Amino acid sequence: MSEEAQFLFSAGTIAVIVLALTAVYAMVASRNLVRILLGLEILTKAVTLLVAVAGYVSGRMALAEALIITMIVVEVVIIAVAAGVVINAQRHTRDLDPRTLARLRG
Amino acid sequence: MSVYLNVLLLGLLVVTGLLTIMAPTLLLGAISLAAASAVLSALLFQMGGPLAGVFELSVCAGMITVVFVSVICLTRPLDDVEARERYRLRLLRFVPLSLLLLVVAVWTWYMPPTVDTPPPAGVATESVRIVLWDLRRLDLVGQVLIILAGVFGVVVLFHENRPQDGAPKP
Numbered sequence: 247m248s249e250e251a252q253f254l255f256s257a258g259t260i261a262v263i264v265l266a267l268t269a270v271y272a273m274v275a276s277r278n279l280v281r282i283l284l285g286l287e288i289l290t291k292a293v294t295l296l297v298a299v300a301g302y303v304s305g306r307m308a309l310a311e312a313l314i315i316t317m318i319v320v321e322v323v324i325i326a327v328a329a330g331v332v333i334n335a336q337r338h339t340r341d342l343d344p345r346t347l348a349r350l351r352g
Numbered sequence: 353m354s355v356y357l358n359v360l361l362l363g364l365l366v367v368t369g370l371l372t373i374m375a376p377t378l379l380l381g382a383i384s385l386a387a388a389s390a391v392l393s394a395l396l397f398q399m400g401g402p403l404a405g406v407f408e409l410s411v412c413a414g415m416i417t418v419v420f421v422s423v424i425c426l427t428r429p430l431d432d433v434e435a436r437e438r439y440r441l442r443l444l445r446f447v448p449l450s451l452l453l454l455v456v457a458v459w460t461w462y463m464p465p466t467v468d469t470p471p472p473a474g475v476a477t478e479s480v481r482i483v484l485w486d487l488r489r490l491d492l493v494g495q496v497l498i499i500l501a502g503v504f505g506v507v508v509l510f511h512e513n514r515p516q517d518g519a520p521k522p
Contacts, residue, residue, distance in 0.1 A: 269368060295365070
């Protein structure tokens with residue numbers, strides 16, 4: 247593997263770790279449903295970067311592109327449905343705090 | 353030159369990602385997310401993935417930002433005083449994250465991630481269109497099903513109960 251690819255792999259992996267750690271921490275520590283969705287989005291960016299870096303260093307960027315396109319489609323649908331859930335939750339509980347959802351019956 | 357550009361883009365991606373999480377207001381967070389998507393799109397172009405870059409830019413930086421701004425407008429926004437008060441409390445909750453990032457920085461300084469195995473012989477040169485429509489055809493079926501499920505989900509979530517027997521709608 248070329249030195250450039252090795253360097254990009256190292257730098258890309260560090261960026262993935264930082265983004266993923268930040269996103270997971272934000273999803274756990276946030277008290278706002280919209281911020282939890284933002285954390286989920288950043289986690290998806292981290293995974294997309296990981297797939298892209300893996301495709302680049304292994305020389306299979308076409309396969310990585312196909313997987314990234316699939317991930318983007320799934321991400322959009324998840325965010326659209328999650329946004330609907332957040333809006334409805336706020337209409338019912340008048341609050342965006344996820345702890346108020348613990349009062350739901352069922 | 354391209355190495356420095358890639359490292360600069362990676363650094364920008366991390367900065368915009370952190371700004372998305374730590375922004376004082378939700379709107380600033382949504383705009384930072386759009387910026388992170390745009391930077392990731394540029395990275396994908398640099399790595400030789402133009403189709404994925406276009407998808408990332410148009411869908412994630414465009415449509416998802418619109419969704420987030422819509423959600424922010426439809427939910428109760430905080431006024432400036434409440435937002436500033438909550439921002440101070442939120443910063444305190446994120447202090448352990450800065451310690452975790454420091455541990456990661458020290459670890460990656462002394463043991464940087466490397467890959468030892470060389471790429472497989474006969475590197476694949478197929479086009480992304482052939483991979484998407486031939487090799488990963490089943491993924492497309494899955495995507496269509498997920499989109500269908502998402503459409504039904506959104507319709508159900510925003511369904512309004514109609515009054516019975518022609519009673520006037522409140």
